[in-house]
Amino acid sequence: MWQCQGVTRPAPVSGAVRQGSLRELNLAVVLGRIAAAHRPPSRADVAASTGLTRATVSAVVDDLIAGRLVAESEPAPRTGAGRPARGLVLTGSGPAGLGLEINVDYLSACVVDLAGRVRHHTVRRADLRPVSPADALARLVALAAAARVDAEQQGLTLAGVALAVPGLVCDAGLVRLAPNLGWRDVAVPELLAGHPPLVKPVPGVPPLVVDNEANLAAVGELHADPAGPASFLHISGEVGIGAGIVLDGALFRGVRGWSGEIGHIPVQPQGRPCRCGGRGCLEQYAGQEAVLAAAGLDRADLPADTAAARLANLAAAEHPAALAALAEAGQALGVAVASVVNLLDLDTVVLGGGYARLTPWLRPAVLAEVSRRVLTAGWAPVTVRPAVLGPEAAVVGAAGSVVRRIVADPVSWLTRPG
Amino acid sequence: MWQCQGVTRPAPVSGAVRQGSLRELNLAVVLGRIAAAHRPPSRADVAASTGLTRATVSAVVDDLIAGRLVAESEPAPRTGAGRPARGLVLTGSGPAGLGLEINVDYLSACVVDLAGRVRHHTVRRADLRPVSPADALARLVALAAAARVDAEQQGLTLAGVALAVPGLVCDAGLVRLAPNLGWRDVAVPELLAGHPPLVKPVPGVPPLVVDNEANLAAVGELHADPAGPASFLHISGEVGIGAGIVLDGALFRGVRGWSGEIGHIPVQPQGRPCRCGGRGCLEQYAGQEAVLAAAGLDRADLPADTAAARLANLAAAEHPAALAALAEAGQALGVAVASVVNLLDLDTVVLGGGYARLTPWLRPAVLAEVSRRVLTAGWAPVTVRPAVLGPEAAVVGAAGSVVRRIVADPVSWLTRPG
């Protein structure tokens, strides 16, 4: 019932194209074009951009409309002579994704429809470190139930759930380690087994996906900015520092789904000891607690985004200690980013989470280190920019990952029973 | 004529499946299965492993045999009752790839057939630093012409050329920078324009590809060991240190094809200055010159592999300075590898080039740093092993990349004119 798997790991398909796969593939292609278009495209537009004939596109679109994934938008923008086109849009009343997030100081739920619009969003602040995993998940289920009611009142059907956690997740939804939450080997599906399922399971679609918060935040950022680059590094600066790597429009998860552990890249190999056992890890220089301490602030029980806000205010007021702390953090971040750029040849780094609003003060030091240490920086400038989604990137990305899976493989939704 | 492009960057295809693409895709699928099989598979084996019907596989195989890409291998291994199967193999007398390499102290040419066998291999030692790029390429063309004659005498037809250079290559075959060769902004296709073309151009296939040596070496290693992992980091330790990143069986090239610049990952941010402008780069601690100096050896004009051999001999004889130098290099390498593993979650690191035969002395320090600095090392052990191909990995990989492209897209070969 609560079976799990990774978010964007493609199934190791044989690749053979059978008779029927032809239509399946073209359903996905056409739906993907409609999703990716800036304005509602006509059937003719889709035909031109895919290379399929208009006849085929019409037939495929008919299937998609019958399956309530696509709708015609009446007022299509006119241009010149000829019969007016009818615009195609992803329906706002079909399947939707439920995103959930557990973090150190809040729980959150969010519903995103096929078109990527956020249709519901709740955040409940609470310090979850003293709460047992079972209790935390129980509270989350309550939030999720409310979200479901709201979604259904808007005519949406939940098609799947994705849960973001700040830790390492195994394939079966097992949270190996969430250090800042104090979790170790928490089997989420088992703990949820006592609760009623949140979605009617769709064959071929995992009803629950558990994934790392930084990964899902990167996915959220990817879809929040369709005009943005197809490859970038998204760094979430919270108590820990995580990163999501997006390559060619897809999240790169690594062999076991544990990619992006940027927080423990050594930036000062003989430097401060880290609780991971190494020395001089990035987190010791650019993590929230290190920055607050360097700025002379009480590393109080401020929620994460409040801490970032306070730092931003101080920096805007040119508070010397805050400026120095951010410069030092930016320098450490730059060393790590230089490693990443040297290794992966990315041209865009997105600062997310708590870093988003600190970007103006972090960017100069990051760029300085990058241009010093990256051999190719002269020909290939690196862009460092703040995330367009703030700290809610992970929940939004989680919910979005569910609907994205439907867009990428509409057949499993179209052929669902009932 | 000499138009260029990257090796494995997939064309941004719309993905739409037209009527004819169906056959095209299945030609590639079936050919890929035959290439990947350990023993010559029967048509029935291919049908079972792809999910296609035997009838379809038979039809597709007929096309491939007619196009001289596949042949039947008569003595198929028997097993139990039933009509004996006829084995399918990639033909050894069809298209072949020509691989070329320019390095600091040698030129090399190599021909690989469809099945991946090396059918021709020449190495010409010469110090190329004082030689102009045009002269170096002229010498290489002579080597290539001889390789072509040999290949054609064996019944092979060259289908494309790939050139490996130790530097940064742009899309159009422009070598931006090859520091150890002294090259800067060398337009290879222009310099080759005066020479007769080495291959009869096949429409849709670039006749010449120029790529980084470390990238091609990783590709060579990938195909040299079909049973090996699908994702790994291949590190070539020469005068410079380069890496090739293989993810899910494909080379990852980065946004501009400049991925894998591991030599300038900072391992000691306030350490020795590097000629790249940074400080404490890996190359300053684990590059050939640094290791030789630390071992107290004259960093003489020994060719690269001789230097590695001498170090290996000294280490095997437990020469103290050599052991200490290798331990230090291994430690620095380990810091960089830890960054990579934290970032990409890879489980295999292959030491290639000069490092290959030094693996026994480098591995302990690398593994020690990895297990200290990689959070997930406890659950996911990292394997460090020597490359099966030695320093010739890059040429072999270059030649192999040409035939791999035919296996992945046989139609452009089958429909070639003439």
Place this chain on the structure above:
DNA sequence: AGCTATTTGTTCAGTGGTTGAATTATTTGG
């Protein structure tokens, strides 16, 4: 030998889905 079981590979009518051209629908511009 002869028979059966078994597996491989081919043949062939059937079918699903795309194709391309013709047709209809709906607008702008002269």
Place this chain on the structure above:
DNA sequence: CCAAATAATTCAACCACTGAACAAATAGCT
């Protein structure tokens, strides 16, 4: 009001895969 232009649909044709039946070739058994 008609011609030009563009959008969408219809429909016969066609291509490639499918499934079942069949032919081929062998091992094992009596």
